[in-house]
Amino acid sequence: MSINQDLENTGITKRLSLIVHLRSASDQYKLRHFGDIVYFSKKLRYCILYVDKKDAKQIINEISSLPFVVKVESSKEESIDLGSDHIEQQITDLAQKAEDKLQKEQEKNKDQL
Structure with missing residues (x-):
């Protein structure tokens, strides 16, 4: 609700x-x-x-x-959708984007070494 x-x-x-x-x-x-x-x-x-x-x-x-x-x-x-399902989905999406970015940076750092 x-x-x-x-x-x-x-x-x-x-x-x-x-x-x-x-x-x-x-x-x-x-x-x-x-x-x-x-x-x-x-x-x-x-x-x-x-x-x-x-x-x-x-x-x-x-x-x-x-x-x-x-x-x-x-x-x-x-x-604006303030429902908990929508907010949880946004948090999950942001967490996934952050993890992807960290993995790319780690791969980039490995390639430079």
Whole structure:
């Protein structure tokens, strides 16, 4: 069972993170009433805003139409597979790649001697 399925069963309100690119760093304060600002980059002029998932499309449209917003992206975190089977497979693949690399280096060192 995935983490997203576990959350559905608990009744917790689902949230979606939005990446909002701004024209000016000072404009981030104007986004407070749309959701919770959890991160802001002054240098790169973007912020990460959490909103309720059920209202996300409407909020994205509203934010996109604001004059100080360059673009709005929704997070891709739902497409990440956090299941234990997937993670174990990734670890196994990385271990195999590391072993192959070590064997190649050992063979290379034997050839040089």
